[in-house]
Amino acid sequence: MLEVTNLCKSFESGFWRNKKVNAVDDISFQICEGEIFGLIGGSGCGKTTTSRMIMGFLKPDSGSIRYNGRELSTMKKNEWLKMRRDIQIVFQNPQMTFNPRSTVYNCCAEPIRLFHLAKSREEERSRVYEMLDSVGVSRDQSNKYPHEISGGQAQRLSIVRALSVNPKLLICDEPTSMLDVSVQAQVIALIKEKQMEKGISILYVSHDLDVIKAVCQRVAVMNNGKIVEMGSADEIFNRPKHSYTQQLMSSAI
Amino acid sequence: MDELLQIRNLNVGFLVKKKPINIINQLNLDIYKDEILAVIGETGCGKSVTGSAILHLLPENAIVSGSIMYKGQETLHMKDSEFRELRGNEIMCVPQSPSTSLDPLMRVGKQVSECTLGKKHNRTDAKAVVKSKVTDIFGKLKLPRGASIYDDFPCELSGGMCQRVLISMGILTHPDLLVIDEPTKAIDWALRKDVLEILSELRQEMNCAMMLITHDIPLANRLADRVAVMYAGEIVEIGKTADVLEHPIHPYTQGLIASTPSKGFKVMKGFMPAFSDLPDGCRFKDRCPYACESCGQGTTELKEAENNHMVRCNRQIGQTEEGSVKYVGSYQLMQELRVGVLAK
Ligand SMILES: Nc1ncnc2c1ncn2[C@@H]1O[C@H](COP(=O)(O)OP(=O)(O)OP(=O)(O)O)[C@@H](O)[C@H]1O
Numbered sequence: 090m091l092e093v094t095n096l097c098k099s100f101e102s103g104f105w106r107n108k109k110v111n112a113v114d115d116i117s118f119q120i121c122e123g124e125i126f127g128l129i130g131g132s133g134c135g136k137t138t139t140s141r142m143i144m145g146f147l148k149p150d151s152g153s154i155r156y157n158g159r160e161l162s163t164m165k166k167n168e169w170l171k172m173r174r175d176i177q178i179v180f181q182n183p184q185m186t187f188n189p190r191s192t193v194y195n196c197c198a199e200p201i202r203l204f205h206l207a208k209s210r211e212e213e214r215s216r217v218y219e220m221l222d223s224v225g226v227s228r229d230q231s232n233k234y235p236h237e238i239s240g241g242q243a244q245r246l247s248i249v250r251a252l253s254v255n256p257k258l259l260i261c262d263e264p265t266s267m268l269d270v271s272v273q274a275q276v277i278a279l280i281k282e283k284q285m286e287k288g289i290s291i292l293y294v295s296h297d298l299d300v301i302k303a304v305c306q307r308v309a310v311m312n313n314g315k316i317v318e319m320g321s322a323d324e325i326f327n328r329p330k331h332s333y334t335q336q337l338m339s340s341a342i
Numbered sequence: 343m344d345e346l347l348q349i350r351n352l353n354v355g356f357l358v359k360k361k362p363i364n365i366i367n368q369l370n371l372d373i374y375k376d377e378i379l380a381v382i383g384e385t386g387c388g389k390s391v392t393g394s395a396i397l398h399l400l401p402e403n404a405i406v407s408g409s410i411m412y413k414g415q416e417t418l419h420m421k422d423s424e425f426r427e428l429r430g431n432e433i434m435c436v437p438q439s440p441s442t443s444l445d446p447l448m449r450v451g452k453q454v455s456e457c458t459l460g461k462k463h464n465r466t467d468a469k470a471v472v473k474s475k476v477t478d479i480f481g482k483l484k485l486p487r488g489a490s491i492y493d494d495f496p497c498e499l500s501g502g503m504c505q506r507v508l509i510s511m512g513i514l515t516h517p518d519l520l521v522i523d524e525p526t527k528a529i530d531w532a533l534r535k536d537v538l539e540i541l542s543e544l545r546q547e548m549n550c551a552m553m554l555i556t557h558d559i560p561l562a563n564r565l566a567d568r569v570a571v572m573y574a575g576e577i578v579e580i581g582k583t584a585d586v587l588e589h590p591i592h593p594y595t596q597g598l599i600a601s602t603p604s605k606g607f608k609v610m611k612g613f614m615p616a617f618s619d620l621p622d623g624c625r626f627k628d629r630c631p632y633a634c635e636s637c638g639q640g641t642t643e644l645k646e647a648e649n650n651h652m653v654r655c656n657r658q659i660g661q662t663e664e665g666s667v668k669y670v671g672s673y674q675l676m677q678e679l680r681v682g683v684l685a686k
């Protein structure tokens with residue numbers, strides 16, 4: 090369904106543009122229909138850069154990203170807009186997803202308005218309230234601004250908001266890194282439930298190996314911009330081959 | 343033991359649309375010298391607000407009452423200018439969200455060194471000393487690219503790298519009290535282990551007391567001397583780490599621990615009530631498997647269950663052994679929840 094081949098991205102930084110960082114270095118992987126694919130690896134190894142390229146927020150230096158046979162990396166802005174219904178993202182930091190100047194209600198109504206999913210104001214309101222209820226954010230909090238609700242509440246909202254347009258591919262960049270374990274269990278149950286119900290594919294980026302183990306079918310391990318090992322969750326967790334994977338597995342506390 | 347920080351009857355509320363909403367309710371908490379107190383609890387229960395109250399960092403719409411004594415000195419009603427003498431020297435903090443806590447237009451090295459270059463130092467020669475200190479700490483936290491990261495902007499770093507920059511800010515000045523909010527969530531497990539080591543080193547060498555606000559229960563288990571569990575603005579259980587995490591008494595704590603991936607990944611039913619719409623009596627009763635009529639009335643006090651193990655629950659302590667919390671499988675549960683929501 091999603092096919093990434095030989096993707097590369099490097100950044101130049103520093104005052105004279107003289108420092109070069111190979112954030113993503115020649116990676117290839119595929120995500121099949123209805124699959125949860127895990128991406129793990131050390132901090133700063135290029136996971137977020139990869140997901141941002143898939144979302145079209147960043148242009149890759151080389152390589153291709155194909156979604157159902159269509160090339161995403163060269164797509165124009167107006168084509169992307171249509172694509173957004175199919176591919177949605179949940180960020181590491183929920184405050185980044187929401188426009189800080191509009192209320193929680195408006196933030197949730199945004200995709201409904203953008204894709205004309207509701208026929209009337211009432212329908213829009215009931216959809217938004219349904220969204221809020223399904224993640225336990227009370228209705229009177231919908232008048233607050235995103236920074237006034239806690240990180241976890243914002244993250245739960247950003248997940249249902251992303252799911253509200255019925256995407257086919259969901260990219261989750263550390264979706265539960267701001268949540269406590271009980272809400273994390275609820276959120277993951279929500280993601281898994283949606284995944285079973287609608288058969289969406291998920292790219293799940295996380296540091297929490299326990300979560301990855303419980304959620305993903307296949308896993309890729311990244312280190313310094315390269316994929317060092319890829320395989321089924323069972324293989325990676327029970328019989329890791331690469332030394333970096335082994336090191337990662339052994340650092341549980 | 344000596345109390346370093348004493349919080350008594352702390353209430354914190356916020357004015358939202360001119361209506362006050364009370365968040366922290368009659369909180370009592372002590373932090374002793376050299377001790378690490380972990381604060382865990384549901385997302386949005388008020389952990390960061392408590393931390394901000396200690397640090398005088400609450401936003402303008404906050405309403406605060408009660409008392410916070412630091413080394414026998416009342417700090418809650420201190421003027422900001424007075425308190426600033428403490429914050430930055432004796433009390434430091436590591437804020438929660440790495441991407442919003444750093445100034446996006448300032449190079450990270452400068453941001454870190456700025457918190458030590460106070461009035462005390464004369465700037466020119468201190469700068470070089472501080473720079474080497476900062477790069478030293480960056481190295482300890484395994485920030486890549488050595489000294490050159492000093493001149494990077496926050497947007498050029500990954501989430502975990504920003505997090506480590508914030509940690510180095512907090513520990514640079516060797517404070518007496520460190521309020522550290524979620525230090526390990528955005529970083530991988532290898533680094534988490536390093537952070538764990540750095541924090542325990544800091545405690546051993548500098549005798550630094552810490553309030554460790556975290557969702558990471560294994561980290562709390564390894565690092566903390568005592569654990570406080572918060573739910574909806576109240577402390578529901580507090581005691582020695584092993585007592586609380588291994589023999590939890592409050593039903594919320596039991597459910598929380600059962601939700602960790604390694605302890606079963608069970609989904610607790612229901613959600614935390616909104617602060618504007620709290621139930622009468624016990625705040626957990628709607629989700630509690632043991633709730634009975636008496637839970638709906640009056641206030642439940644924090645009572646001593648065992649030696650230094652305080653619990654806010656009406657249940658008699660002898661009853662705790664009988665039957666554990668009943669869970670439903672996660673999918674079935676989510677299904678039930680949704681049906682419930684739609685039926686409303
Ligand atoms: N805009 C940018 N300019 C320069 N360098 C960048 C930029 N964005 C990312 N980088 C660099 O690219 C590398 C990979 O960053 P990325 O955010 O993809 O890491 P990550 O795997 O998501 O890490 P984490 O788990 O900590 O979030 C890092 O070394 C980072 O410093």
Ligand SMILES: Nc1ncnc2c1ncn2[C@@H]1O[C@H](COP(=O)(O)OP(=O)(O)OP(=O)(O)O)[C@@H](O)[C@H]1O
Nearest residue numbers: 237238239240241356385386387388389390391401
């Ligand atoms: N400036 C504000 N105005 C109004 N309400 C606020 C404000 N800041 C926080 N709150 C409310 O206070 C409550 C507690 O927030 P807090 O940030 O302390 O949660 P937390 O326990 O740190 O959660 P998390 O684990 O997600 O960080 C939340 O319900 C939030 O909506």
Ligand SMILES: [Mg+2]
Nearest residue numbers: 136137500501
């Ligand atoms: Mg990242």
Ligand SMILES: [Mg+2]
Nearest residue numbers: 389390438523
């Ligand atoms: Mg917080």
